[in-house]
Amino acid sequence: MTIWYIVGGIILAAVVLVGLLAVNRRAALRRAEEQRQLRGGGAGRDSGDRDGGGVDLRDRPRLTGIDELPGTGAGEVVLTDEVVEPLPLDRPEAPESRLARLRRRLAGSNNALGRGLLMLLSRDRIDEETWEDFEDTLITADLGVGPTTELVDNLRTRFRVEGVADPAQAREILRSELLALVDPTMDRTIHADRGDTPAVVMVVGVNGTGKTTTVGKLARVLVAEDKEVLLGAADTFRAAAADQLETWGGRVGVPTVRGAEGADPASVAFEAVKVGIEGEVDVVLIDTAGRLHTKTGLMDELGKVKRVIERQAPVSEVLLVLDATTGQNGLTQARIFREVVDVTGIVLTKLDGSAKGGIVVQVQRELGVPVKLVGLGEGVDDLAPFDAEVFVDALLEVA
Numbered sequence: 001m002t003i004w005y006i007v008g009g010i011i012l013a014a015v016v017l018v019g020l021l022a023v024n025r026r027a028a029l030r031r032a033e034e035q036r037q038l039r040g041g042g043a044g045r046d047s048g049d050r051d052g053g054g055v056d057l058r059d060r061p062r063l064t065g066i067d068e069l070p071g072t073g074a075g076e077v078v079l080t081d082e083v084v085e086p087l088p089l090d091r092p093e094a095p096e097s098r099l100a101r102l103r104r105r106l107a108g109s110n111n112a113l114g115r116g117l118l119m120l121l122s123r124d125r126i127d128e129e130t131w132e133d134f135e136d137t138l139i140t141a142d143l144g145v146g147p148t149t150e151l152v153d154n155l156r157t158r159f160r161v162e163g164v165a166d167p168a169q170a171r172e173i174l175r176s177e178l179l180a181l182v183d184p185t186m187d188r189t190i191h192a193d194r195g196d197t198p199a200v201v202m203v204v205g206v207n208g209t210g211k212t213t214t215v216g217k218l219a220r221v222l223v224a225e226d227k228e229v230l231l232g233a234a235d236t237f238r239a240a241a242a243d244q245l246e247t248w249g250g251r252v253g254v255p256t257v258r259g260a261e262g263a264d265p266a267s268v269a270f271e272a273v274k275v276g277i278e279g280e281v282d283v284v285l286i287d288t289a290g291r292l293h294t295k296t297g298l299m300d301e302l303g304k305v306k307r308v309i310e311r312q313a314p315v316s317e318v319l320l321v322l323d324a325t326t327g328q329n330g331l332t333q334a335r336i337f338r339e340v341v342d343v344t345g346i347v348l349t350k351l352d353g354s355a356k357g358g359i360v361v362q363v364q365r366e367l368g369v370p371v372k373l374v375g376l377g378e379g380v381d382d383l384a385p386f387d388a389e390v391f392v393d394a395l396l397e398v399a
């Protein structure tokens with residue numbers, strides 16, 4: 001009799017164990033399914049090969065991300081026994097607090113322009129030599145010869161005419177003259193409001209200036225403003241760029257349309273805008289491949305990308321990304337890009353590493369186009385809307 005109790009006990013334990021394993025397995029499958037939905041149908045890199053009924057992802061641009069938008073096929077779910085927790089979405093920093101950070105970063109940086117101002121404000125008597133030193137510092141800070149001469153001439157006149165007696169008065173004059181140079185009247189808004197079709201923002205520039213990073217960071221800014229965003233990875237030149245973009249998008253729940261490596265960038269851009277129109281998103285951000293401004297063929301290709309997009313929707317912004325550390329070379333790039341794609345705004349990246357804030361003034365003067373955004377580091381929310389007053393006050397904080 002006892003033996004039957006023991007056998008019965010063993011069978012019962014085995015049944016319970018099998019039951020528990022089945023529950024665990026189901027939980028794992030459910031989590032993987034949740035993960036798939038969160039990532040947008042699990043259209044992973046190799047799912048295209050297995051995707052029977054959907055889009056052939058090797059030939060056509062494909063969509064990855066949170067929301068499945070029309071015009072694309074979802075990939076097959078890859079289930080593993082591994083329990084994968086759904087990734088929580090990031091909560092991007094609001095634009096207002098980015099501005100405060102912009103000020104702190106600029107004020108805290110070793111800024112040559114700020115040091116030049118400090119030199120002027122700290123002298124008891126401003127003699128000819130001081131003005132000359134001041135002028136040299138401004139030129140070193142990439143303010144450019146024209147704006148430097150203009151600033152120094154205006155300051156000299158005002159200091160003389162207004163009989164500057166104390167540093168506070170000098171600082172006030174300096175502030176107003178600097179502000180006039182940076183020009184607070186320029187329209188620095190990013191035109192990202194949809195009309196009949198989504199707003200389309202193209203991001204262009206030479207290699208390594210920070211285009212992909214800028215698109216990723218800008219997507220975060222727009223998501224923080226409650227906009228529905230779609231990314232188009234038209235940088236088909238560098239496969240890692242599309243992966244990079246997809247990762248940026250995934251973190252804030254923004255889908256990405258991408259193509260095969262080496263695909264025609266214009267076709268990816270076209271498809272992204274098409275998907276954006278069908279999905280009724282607010283903004284489509286198009287990342288383009290870095291190109292040397294001296295290579296005519298590549299520059300022509302960029303013009304084509306824009307024209308192809310415009311068959312479906314107007315391009316609301318063409319943002320040129322310039323690396324603030326490249327100085328004069330950045331200006332040469334700017335001139336050529338403007339001719340090809342009609343640049344509407346400048347994104348000045350790596351301002352954190354340049355110590356030469358004067359480039360803001362010079363590039364605006366050269367192009368007649370406002371600096372709209374500035375990159376202040378490699379952190380995910382290190383892109384801030386540019387604000388003339390915040391910028392000038394930050395420079396004067398150093399002084």
Ligand SMILES: Nc1nc2c(ncn2[C@@H]2O[C@H](COP(=O)(O)OP(=O)(O)OP(=O)(O)O)[C@@H](O)[C@H]2O)c(=O)[nH]1
Binds near residue numbers: 207209210241350378
């Ligand atoms: N310090 C600093 N680094 C930045 C900033 N913006 C971008 N970077 C870095 O610059 C490097 C190049 O950025 P990407 O976004 O890959 O540049 P890209 O223009 O897309 O490059 P290509 O696709 O090769 O043309 C990366 O290491 C970024 O982290 C910035 O504002 N400050």
